[in-house]
Amino acid sequence: MTHMQTQTPTQTLTQRLANPTRFMDLSARIMPWLAGIAAAMITYAMYQVFFVAPADYQQGETVKIMYIHVPAAWLAMMGYGIVAVSSFGLLVFRHPLADVSAKAAAPIGAAFTFLALITGSLWGKPMWGTYWVWDARLTSVLILLFLYIGLIALRNSVEEENAAAKLTAILGLVGVAILPIIKFSVEWWNTLHQPSTGFTQTVDPSMRTPLLISALGFTLLFLAMHMKAMRNEILRRRVKSLTLTHVERAQSAPHTAVPEAR
Amino acid sequence: MDLGPHAPFIWASYGIFTVVLAALIAWLLMDGKRQATALADLEARGVKRASQRTSPV
């Protein structure tokens, strides 16, 4: 049911977006821009990576993998952040679109987590000699993937939509509460068992710019995909509720096939 | 473009990146189309939302 929402000056963005119809309108206008700017930035970043940025002194050309691995790892975390904020929004504020946001973010976040792991592995083979290394960063990302899988599996295991929303939100918040502890413990474990792998944090300025542009471009892409997934989910729920209404009315009033004579 | 001795790894990384993202975008677009079609179909059959009903049933 749509309410007429008077736009008071104190209404926050999330309040204004609480109305699904308004969200659909706004997102229909914003999404093409998001996607377009994302595509442009990614294209420009790729041009920089392949034609401008220099090879690394130690790693040679394989450092090019960094320009997609680092954004993927960052987006893996940002995706979970979106899930966490959405979960909070559902449980604490009962925001109407919070569950839609959480449900939409999980598969996209999981995909980028997977990409971070694969590119990390493909980067690791030339760098460290093996396809998998239990270094702190890769191990934490692997566990993050398990957390995503848990979210998706839990949601699929519950049929009733409301219950699924709330249970998944609880799991999301538990995960985000424990995630820093997991990261801390994995880093601790890593320093116990192997010396620092020498992965340099400092990035040369000539590499920093393409990296930032790439990261920003893929972030915008993530947001555009998230927005599209939310739109799809809103449509899906509308279809479901309309189908339900349709079935209910057909069952309760079997004679409405013949219109009432006036 | 000479990407050095480890070129296959670089191509594989960028390749799988492209494939996964393309698949994700394709799924999003197809799913959207599917839902929009289902919605249009329902509305064509006269099923209206409670808020859109102009006369009480």
Add this chain to the structure above:
Amino acid sequence: MSGFWTLLKRDISLALRDGGALGTALGFYLVVVSLLPLGLGPDLNLLSRIAPGILWISLLLAALLSLGRIFEADYEDGSLEAIAAGPLPLELVAAAKALAHVLTTGVPLVLMTPILGLLLNLDIAAYPALLGSMLAGVPAISFLGSIGAALTLKARRGGLLLAVLVLPLYVPTLIFGISAVGNAVSGPQGPSSSFLILSAVSLAALVLGPIASAAALRVQMQ
């Protein structure tokens, strides 16, 4: 608070009466620990080096087995709703049940560890540290596990889903638990930092577990 102790006593006596659950968990613990040398080879040096890890992981898996039942039994016959409608806050209900699991399953599993340590040629000097770390970690295992149990209460493949959800949450406990075995539980400077962090994680689980479990149970009983 008296309701808390009543519920705790009730759950403990129910668990003692139905020895099957504990027996299965202990049996599983034994089987898994016995299976590993069969897979890894009988080299006692190797086994003694990795024994703490094997025992910790097998303990986690055995505890996971029994966690599904924490709320299930009462939910199935309606007692859970009756208890939830009572004066005791649902968070304390969840805490009592998790504590009962600690006492009736977690601790017995830990007590069985020395025997299994013999199978793996565990270094005698490591026994106190291992048992100490396990006892410090068992609250985390039960209380974090109770969250999974509440979330998967009505799910079809609940047991497997429970494991998928909860095992990542066990990572800090596992890491600090094993680390605490390596560094002696207590030295001249007092308890080792791993042991302290392990205990801190368990304490945090004592708070987080009941809150999250109760929230999930409320959803399940709607």
